[in-house]
Amino acid sequence: MSEIKIISIPHRDANGFLIGFKRVNALWNCPTCGEAMGEPKLTSHAEDGYSGSVHIWTNPCGHVVHYKDLKTLV
Incomplete structure (x- = not known):
């Protein structure tokens, strides 16, 4: 069974420009190999005049x- 984590990520427009931050429900398995991903940690992020927090992680795989x-859920 896949674990679901609620994380904060950059929110970008269709051209790839940062327009803010959003929270998403993400399936917490590596899309490449299917193994569980590392524990997410909040970190500061600033870009294009926006500043906020996003989650980062390091995968054991x-x-x-x-x-x-x-892979996010609606």
């Missing part, structure tokens, strides 16, 4: 998962 590659 070694795969890097970008925010855009997360």
Whole structure:
């Protein structure tokens, strides 16, 4: 069974520009290998005049998962 985590990520427009931050429900398995991902930790983020907090993590499997590659639930 997949674990679901609520995390904060950058919110970008269709052109990729940061327009704020959003919270998402993410399936917490690596999309590459299916293993559980590392524990998310909040960190400060500033870009394009916006500042806030986003979650970052390091996966035990070694795969890097970008925010855009997360499997999120609506």
